[in-house]
Amino acid sequence: MSSSASAPGIRLPGDPPGGARAMWVWGIGVAVYFVAVTYRTSLGVAGIDATERFGINASALSSFSILQLLVYAGMQIPVGLLVDRWGTKRILLLGVLLFTAGQFGFAFSGSYAMALASRALLGCGDAMTFIAVLRLGTRWFPARRGPVVAQIAALIGMAGNLVTTLVLARILDTFGWTPTFAGSAAGGLVILLFVVFFLKDHPEGHEPPAHQHGAQGGAGFIRRQITEAWREPGTRAGMWTHFVCQFPGMVFLLLWGLPFLVEAQGLDRGTAGELLTLVVVSNMVCGLVYGQVIARHHAARTPLVVGTVVATAAVWATTLAWPGRAPMALLIVLCVVLGACGPGSMIGFDFSRPANTPERQGTASGIVNMGGFTASMTTLFAIGVLLDATGDNYRIAFASVFVLQAVGLVQFARLRARAVRREQERTVASRVEAVHVPV
Template identity: 85%
Template sequence: MWVWGIGVAVYFVAVTYRTSLGVAGLDATHRFDINASALSTFSILQLLVYAGMQIPVGLLVDRWGTKRILLLGVVLFTAGQFGFALSGSYAMALASRALLGCGDAMTFIAVLRLGTRWFPARRGPMIAQVAALMGMAGNLVTTLVLARVLDSFGWTPTFAGSAAGGLVILLLVIFFLRDHPEGHEPPPVSHSGSGYVRRQITDAWREPGTRLGMWVHFTSQFPGMVFLLLWGMPFLVEAQGIDRGTAGELLTLVVVSNMLCGLVYGQVIARHHAARTPLVLGTVLATATAWAAAIFWPGDHTPMGMLVVLCVVLGACGPASMIGFDFSRPANPPERQGTASGIVNMGGFTASMTTLLAVGVLLDLTHDDYSIAFATVFVLQALGLTQIVRLRGKAAKRERERVVASRVEAVHVPA
């Protein structure tokens, strides 16, 4: 348990670094003298690197194991955070966020793989949700602590001080993390041959459960991530006229809601496997409804009560996206879990990256009209929902076939 806890701690620190720009967006515009499009480029580049690294990282996790990947990830995201702290130019800051995104990309898939090695399969949904919950705790640190430290001490001390946490976690990984329990080494799998990479990706993608998982992640995650990662604070302060302290509390509410929903969703899915699709569809529809009400509310400002509802609903986006891994996990054998998880994890971050860019461009084109810019969310939700509806039947049929095959195999295994 404590070994898995070290892996989760790595993810906790990575999320803290990833979301640190969410409370520093307005400071960044002044520090680097940039507009909304240039500001969104920070998060877009970070997520572009993150999404682009998912399949390579998944392959490397399957091939090298979790410890090596987590070590490399910690080194990269810590260096990126230090670089961001010392950045005096927009170009250097961009390079630092790209480096941070590269290291961040190596954490979650490795932690999921670590969970499958240290816990029984039946606990998979709950373990994944708890890992995500601990990541959101990192986001909570960002909104509660980092924002206040930034106001008190300024840019460089805040980001450099937070980067020191990466050095501590690096030592824990080096000395205490292990890929699997002693005596439970996985069976050897051949990773050689020129066709290994192509075979891993093709076999994972061929499974409807992998593709369904990717689209679930795509459709569910991005509204909450876009709000927390960058555009929530400017929307609340500039469009709604709320002071930064209150806006920070609303962002914190998103994080708290995420953590509570993660616990509930994990328990529900562990006990009622058929609840996966209804939970996803319900979350997406609730998100679309709350988002529309908040951005199209008549009058100059949306009432505080509606903003609170929006933040509570956005908190469910992360836990709903985790259900994507519960579709891909039973569809792939252990030696392909990293690759399949990488494909799934690309979904939400691709949607987030697209939306971050679109919102930034539309804000500049419409002179900061958040109603138009934020309506981008509905386009991507519609695309994702059509794919979920198209694939869910195929994935369910394939999953039933696998269950029947495993039972038949168990019956014919000699005592």
């Protein structure tokens, strides 16, 4: 019995070697994701400017991010299937072309409709990046490195968010809308050249099985991939992990954090930008810690997920219940805790990865990745509608976070035990196989 799972210290037969060349090729893929995150989060520092440029209200403003995430979430399974079938290079090439075109279009948008179309195009390209990068990691690094490789990819992606909050926000204040977004779009053209000339799907001697691209394709291939991935409790537990952990931090960074800090908490835009930067820095630090802890202690996954959700809910509740404006110390704690949401969501891939064979990793990752972005999209919409309905009452609008956290935590608790049990069975089989096959 084969599996993509690997117990610590065990090298499975056929494991990729890793090494310097793997770091170089994988680094190109991660750079694509970095640029995509920069574009994805650029609206987070331009929300107030967008309302003025297009003359829109809170609901219309949230439509930008909702449409972008709707496209992103809706494409996760198709993209996962395409990655499994076509490989990473083709998908990343297409992704770079689409999100760069979307960023250029957003830069020159003179109407709300054109801006919406541009964000949808950007979301389409963005949707092709992270799953491809995860697949690239499984093709170039040993399976035991999976948790750390995935968390580092997410960490570097968050550095794109750091560029948004530290650099793009200041450029926007100085040079205005079109020069800022058009200038940032040039980064996509640069990374496109690296993908074309240097990226490879897998190391020599580690080609995927021939039958994967053979006569078993078409509708049968699609149906089989989705069915087999969904059948695994680890895939579904991973999806709900991603769902319940990611969205509070995503919603805050992607759109509503800056308006909340400026309009509800009375901070100036500079201070609010620094707090958004703190969320990103916390995300990067937590990503390193979570990756190392899970790589060494797989049983820590559940405590980390539950702890992240409970801490987020507790700090959110304290902030929203605080009479008047919250003190700066509490806002700092809020931003630090929100930074753990992204790394917490990445644990979802550590549930799905051991549950699925290498040839099914893209499809399974697509299912998992749908979770958090579906929750984010739902919350973005709910906050926008509630703000308009309540006259910009952020306490009521942001309370919608608790509803989705409760739903996600119940589903995670229901599936976790089954996922762990199946994973333990695979680990035993992997140990037996490793004993009988020379390394």
